[in-house]
Amino acid sequence: MTATIISGKQVSEEIRGSIAGEVKELAAKGVVPGLAVVLVGEDPASHVYVRNKEKACHDLGYYSEVHRLPADTSQADLLALVDKLNHQDSIDGILVQLPLPKHIDEKAVINAIAVDKDVDGFHPVNVGNLVIGDDSLLPCTPAGVIELIKRAGISLSGKHAVVIGRSNIVGKPVSLLLQRENATVTMCHSRTANMAEIARQADVLVVAIGRANFIDASYVKPGAVVIDVGMNRLENGKLAGDVDFESVKEVSGPITPVPGGVGPMTITMLMQNTLTAAKRHHGLA
Numbered sequence: 001m002t003a004t005i006i007s008g009k010q011v012s013e014e015i016r017g018s019i020a021g022e023v024k025e026l027a028a029k030g031v032v033p034g035l036a037v038v039l040v041g042e043d044p045a046s047h048v049y050v051r052n053k054e055k056a057c058h059d060l061g062y063y064s065e066v067h068r069l070p071a072d073t074s075q076a077d078l079l080a081l082v083d084k085l086n087h088q089d090s091i092d093g094i095l096v097q098l099p100l101p102k103h104i105d106e107k108a109v110i111n112a113i114a115v116d117k118d119v120d121g122f123h124p125v126n127v128g129n130l131v132i133g134d135d136s137l138l139p140c141t142p143a144g145v146i147e148l149i150k151r152a153g154i155s156l157s158g159k160h161a162v163v164i165g166r167s168n169i170v171g172k173p174v175s176l177l178l179q180r181e182n183a184t185v186t187m188c189h190s191r192t193a194n195m196a197e198i199a200r201q202a203d204v205l206v207v208a209i210g211r212a213n214f215i216d217a218s219y220v221k222p223g224a225v226v227i228d229v230g231m232n233r234l235e236n237g238k239l240a241g242d243v244d245f246e247s248v249k250e251v252s253g254p255i256t257p258v259p260g261g262v263g264p265m266t267i268t269m270l271m272q273n274t275l276t277a278a279k280r281h282h283g284l285a
């Protein structure tokens, strides 16, 4: 039996449709959501993302600025740009593309972004509010994972969700959001013993480890939902997830592809966060 494919592309289009409606309403009030993206140096993976993001902004009628800075930009200059964007009225959201060159302290940069403009949800105040369960700008990829599961009509309440990977940008926050949806959550990571055995207990398996095609059918209970957050560039230039899609789809339930799964949702959630930030900025939410 071949599984249903959960199309992040299709779900994204749905959500972008409703965002576009809200953008129209805001425009009537003279408000245009504005996003600034800052890219330091030449990470090729980053460029795909920035290109897709620019397109999304354009399609939705957002104002957008992309600041492409040379790899040898000093930390002081980067912090000065962030400070300028923090105070710029046309900008509601700021995203500083990670990773940054080694001579720049990422924490110092993230901490410098105004909490209300932190559309990545990486500032410690937003992370703290996520942990507590208070209102915050949610990190885009984890928020996209939850939205994708919900819109595929899958209920999480009481389900066993297993998250593989414990990064600050995906594994940790997605596990908190799954708990918020009343799932029972187990986290696995590089030191986990018997990972396949634990993964096979999952009703919902979320994989974010950054190893191409690592998760095969031996990790998957028949019928389980599989969400692949991996984004690995192969030598042939193709994009591969962390899940061996071809073998896993023969045993799993609904499964996300790469590309066309979580990736487009990440960008859609960035647009959603920027809209939310714009509404709050203008006292409309």
Ligand SMILES: Nc1nc(=O)c2c([nH]1)NC[C@@H]1CN(c3ccc(C(=O)N[C@@H](CCC(=O)O)C(=O)O)cc3)C=[N+]21
Binding pocket: 045, 046, 048, 049, 052, 095, 096, 097, 098, 099, 120, 140, 141, 231, 239, 258, 259, 260, 261, 262, 263, 264, 266, 267
């Ligand atoms: N501060 C910061 N925030 C980020 O959210 C962030 C970042 N830095 N650094 C880089 C990673 C990577 N990332 C992607 C998101 C979507 C696609 C995406 O749209 N993928 C499409 C198309 C990919 C393709 O065609 O090559 C897909 O999966 O279908 C790609 C990459 C966000 N990141």
